[in-house]
Amino acid sequence: MDANNELALRFEGHRTHLKAVAYRMLGSLSEADDAVQEGWLRLSRTDTSDVENLGGWLTTVVGRVCLDMLRSRERREEPVGERLPDPIVAGDQPGDPEREAMLADSVGLAMLVVLDTLAPAERLAFVLHDMFAVPFEEIAPIVERAPSATRQLASRARRRVQGVTPVPDSDLSRQRKVVDAFLAAARGGDFQALVAVLDPSVVQRAAALGRLTVLRGAAAVAEQAMTFARVASGAHPVLINGAAGVVAATPDGRPFSLLAFTIVDERIVEMYAFVGPELVEEFAGQSWK
Numbered sequence: 001m002d003a004n005n006e007l008a009l010r011f012e013g014h015r016t017h018l019k020a021v022a023y024r025m026l027g028s029l030s031e032a033d034d035a036v037q038e039g040w041l042r043l044s045r046t047d048t049s050d051v052e053n054l055g056g057w058l059t060t061v062v063g064r065v066c067l068d069m070l071r072s073r074e075r076r077e078e079p080v081g082e083r084l085p086d087p088i089v090a091g092d093q094p095g096d097p098e099r100e101a102m103l104a105d106s107v108g109l110a111m112l113v114v115l116d117t118l119a120p121a122e123r124l125a126f127v128l129h130d131m132f133a134v135p136f137e138e139i140a141p142i143v144e145r146a147p148s149a150t151r152q153l154a155s156r157a158r159r160r161v162q163g164v165t166p167v168p169d170s171d172l173s174r175q176r177k178v179v180d181a182f183l184a185a186a187r188g189g190d191f192q193a194l195v196a197v198l199d200p201s202v203v204q205r206a207a208a209l210g211r212l213t214v215l216r217g218a219a220a221v222a223e224q225a226m227t228f229a230r231v232a233s234g235a236h237p238v239l240i241n242g243a244a245g246v247v248a249a250t251p252d253g254r255p256f257s258l259l260a261f262t263i264v265d266e267r268i269v270e271m272y273a274f275v276g277p278e279l280v281e282e283f284a285g286q287s288w289k
Contacts, residue, residue, distance in 0.1 A: 014055050018062045024127045025066035027085035027112045035065045064142045070120035084207045085112035087240045089284040108241050109272050110262045114165050118157050125150050126157035169263050175244035178263050186229035194222035199269040208275035255280035
């Protein structure tokens with residue numbers, strides 16, 4: 001085996017981890033792929049004979065690429081909170097191995113929504129240190145700060161994340177019961193039953209036709225849910241970022257929307273809707289059938 005093939009094989013051994021890093025940094029699966037590919041290009045152009053920890057080296061390289069991509073978003077003046085993170089969707093049957101690995105190592109959409117509100121350097125410091133245990137001494141050169149200042153970046157990000165990110169119920173079967181109760185109430189047009197399964201301060205974010213709309217409060221979300229139920233007749237259970245979710249289909253069997261939930265104390269505190277056949281096919285593929 002020549003040196004290039006050996007290097008490629010070593011890189012492939014780190015690909016899933018690198019994509020997990022990039023996904024947390026960017027909240028976009030396609031951009032995460034781009035960042036990982038750029039990591040490979042930089043590796044292929046670099047003499048790494050003196051690199052003892054290739055995985056660590058690649059992690060910092062991909063982190064730097066992601067930081068540049070986040071700063072590019074800022075320069076384009078993309079409004080914060082105007083998009084939903086890409087969901088990672090899987091069905092009950094084994095599917096794409098990389099998708100399955102990403103799902104097993106994923107974070108919730110609620111966390112990604114909060115990460116999107118952080119400044120690029122804060123997000124990098126928090127993701128690399130708190131989620132992947134990269135030492136501040138290795139993060140500091142990426143953000144061009146001293147280790148002590150980098151520690152402060154992560155600490156500031158941590159306070160923001162802990163202050164607004166709900167801690168969801170971890171029992172998948174309990175999550176599914178709440179989702180099933182929500183769907184049954186929506187199909188039956190039972191407004192009170194819907195309100196009962198929703199947290200009073202529930203927030204629903206819906207991505208459709210390139211726009212993001214936000215509803216707040218149990219009454220507004222319940223009303224929207226009953227309208228949705230009249231359009232979608234079938235709901236297929238899926239996993240979305242490791243939590244209970246559904247793909248809803250129209251009477252003719254076309255995928256209509258993808259619904260993700262954050263459930264705390266057996267109530268829905270956050271909902272995420274990706275509406276439109278193209279979005280559902282892009283994110284869910286065949287996993288919902």
